[in-house]
Amino acid sequence: MSQTAQIIINGKTFELPVTVGSADEEAIDISKFRGQSGVITLDRGFKNTGSCESAITFLNGEKGILRYRGYPIEQLADKSTFLEVSYLLIYGELPTSTELESFAKEITSHTLVNEDIKKILDGFPSLAHPMGVLSSLVTSQTAYYPQSLLPNRPEEEINLSIIRLLAKMPTFAAWAYKKKIGHPVIYPNNSLDYCSNFLHMMFALPADSYEVDPVVANALDKLLILHADHEQNCSTSTVRIVGSSQASLWASIAAGINALWGPLHGGANQAVIEMLEGIKADGGDTKKWMAKAKAKDDPFRLMGFGHRVYKNFDPRARIIKKAADDVLNQLGVTDPVLDIAKGLEEEALRDDYFVERKLYPNVDFYSGIIYRALGIPTEMFTVMFALGRLPGWIAQWKEMREKGEPIGRPRQIYVGENERDYVDTAKR
Ligand code: CMC
Numbered sequence: 001m002s003q004t005a006q007i008i009i010n011g012k013t014f015e016l017p018v019t020v021g022s023a024d025e026e027a028i029d030i031s032k033f034r035g036q037s038g039v040i041t042l043d044r045g046f047k048n049t050g051s052c053e054s055a056i057t058f059l060n061g062e063k064g065i066l067r068y069r070g071y072p073i074e075q076l077a078d079k080s081t082f083l084e085v086s087y088l089l090i091y092g093e094l095p096t097s098t099e100l101e102s103f104a105k106e107i108t109s110h111t112l113v114n115e116d117i118k119k120i121l122d123g124f125p126s127l128a129h130p131m132g133v134l135s136s137l138v139t140s141q142t143a144y145y146p147q148s149l150l151p152n153r154p155e156e157e158i159n160l161s162i163i164r165l166l167a168k169m170p171t172f173a174a175w176a177y178k179k180k181i182g183h184p185v186i187y188p189n190n191s192l193d194y195c196s197n198f199l200h201m202m203f204a205l206p207a208d209s210y211e212v213d214p215v216v217a218n219a220l221d222k223l224l225i226l227h228a229d230h231e232q233n234c235s236t237s238t239v240r241i242v243g244s245s246q247a248s249l250w251a252s253i254a255a256g257i258n259a260l261w262g263p264l265h266g267g268a269n270q271a272v273i274e275m276l277e278g279i280k281a282d283g284g285d286t287k288k289w290m291a292k293a294k295a296k297d298d299p300f301r302l303m304g305f306g307h308r309v310y311k312n313f314d315p316r317a318r319i320i321k322k323a324a325d326d327v328l329n330q331l332g333v334t335d336p337v338l339d340i341a342k343g344l345e346e347e348a349l350r351d352d353y354f355v356e357r358k359l360y361p362n363v364d365f366y367s368g369i370i371y372r373a374l375g376i377p378t379e380m381f382t383v384m385f386a387l388g389r390l391p392g393w394i395a396q397w398k399e400m401r402e403k404g405e406p407i408g409r410p411r412q413i414y415v416g417e418n419e420r421d422y423v424d425t426a427k428r
Contacts, residue, residue, distance in 0.1 A: 009039055023058055040411045047308070050232075052240065052405060056089060056395050057231040061309035066316065068229055069093070077319050082224040083107070083194050086166065086391035089229050090398060104194070110167035111188035111197065113137075114144050117172075121179045130176035130383050131267075135257040137172040138165070141250045151246035158401075161249045162394050169390055170194065173383045174201030180379065195220045198387070203375065216374045219327045220384075223367060226316045227385050229392025233308075235259040235266065239393045240400045241408035249397060256393045257386050263303065266364075266385040272304040273368040273378050276337035279344075286343045294353045304341075304365030305348060306357070316363040324366045324373075333373045341369060 003018035005028045014037050017029045027050045034040050043049045058067045066073040069088050076085055087095045087103050095103060120140055124133055142149055148161050175185045186201045196212040199220065204210035230236065238259035243252035260266035279289050293302040307314055328335060345361050348354040371381050
């Protein structure tokens with residue numbers, strides 16, 4: 001028998017359907033509630049609002065579970081590759097070896113971008129943050145592929161946009177970095193795999209040969225897998241809501257990149273390293289900074305700590321913490337901020353403030369330390385997150401479209417002035 005919930009307002013009872021997910025998660029369906037009762041539900045920051053039904057990613061914040069299409073993140077990070085995970089997220093199943101080969105080949109054949117992109121890059125001042133450059137370059141593709149603006153395109157055309165986006169994003173990301181440091185851009189090398197090609201475009205110089213270190217390429221691949229999707233977070237919800245107006249894939253993903261940029265979301269990885277560096281420069285007194293994070297009147301927060309949904313541990317953070325040790329050992333790198341990070345974590349796990357609020361290290365706490373060991377500069381950290389999150393955004397955009405989701409349009413409670421008459425300037 002289907003379940004229902006009851007809401008009583010001023011003595012009147014309203015019966016509402018309850019939707020149950022595949023892992024027995026329950027949700028009261030309020031989509032028709034306003035029509036019946038005239039009342040809306042209020043949920044600032046959507047802390048308890050399901051915006052869709054999705055078959056892509058399952059996570060349980062209390063138990064620290066994260067699965068893409070049913071596969072545990074631990075297994076995917078250990079055994080899969082970023083391209084395989086991208087295929088899984090976007091098309092729903094792990095690819096056969098032939099499917100994976102042709103997917104990789106298709107992506108490789110679209111890595112080159114229009115030469116005019118260099119002129120767009122020239123227009124940016126060198127101070128431009130690579131996230132702003134990246135989102136602009138992604139939006140610029142609507143001018144090169146104007147047919148992508150049409151909302152009802154055949155599946156093959158949508159798929160071509162998806163392949164182009166996956167293929168060109170590393171080129172845009174690496175070129176945004178080259179712009180930042182004032183170096184000439186490096187063209188894609190299509191004999192390399194996805195991550196190695198990105199590293200090549202980041203670090204090769206026109207006159208020098210550059211050998212990609214497989215330790216670096218593998219570590220990057222794993223980090224991208226860990227970031228590949230995270231259900232209805234801020235940037236993914238942005239992608240869905242922009243896409244729900246039938247804006248193009250490029251426009252929707254560019255909006256997601258901008259949403260990811262903020263320090264409370266993807267920008268936290270850059271903020272963590274800057275915070276750790278700041279603590280080091282200040283003498284390394286972690287207790288002082290812990291006290292600041294706890295003080296009500298101090299805006300300082302321990303970056304890389306806390307999560308909207310994970311309330312015991314973030315499974316990605318566990319994998320990344322171990323990977324940080326492994327990668328630094330393999331590369332023979334010592335990073336003093338790693339010790340500061342571990343010290344902060346130990347103190348926080350013993351501290352009542354953090355324990356009571358269930359604040360644990362999140363995916364961003366240790367990722368920056370790995371990126372740094374791989375030679376990726378701090379301002380590129382959030383760009384790396386965007387590269388990783390891309391297949392998740394695409395999968396969510398595609399699912400939203402295929403399900404014919406309605407345009408996203410929340411309501412509000414108005415708390416401003418009620419109607420009043422206009423007053424002439426002289427009388428104000
Ligand atoms: N340092 C100190 N106090 C914190 C922190 C922190 N990092 N995070 C939360 N709190 C406190 C907060 O002050 C509040 O305390 P009180 O109940 O006394 O007012 C309580 O914990 C609940 O915080 P909240 O802001 O209501 O929680 P939220 O679910 O709205 O925010 C968050 C989640 C991730 C934005 C927040 O924990 C935070 O700002 N963390 C630091 C930024 C960060 O690391 N972001 C990356 C998130 S993971 C990557 C991603 O998916 O984007």
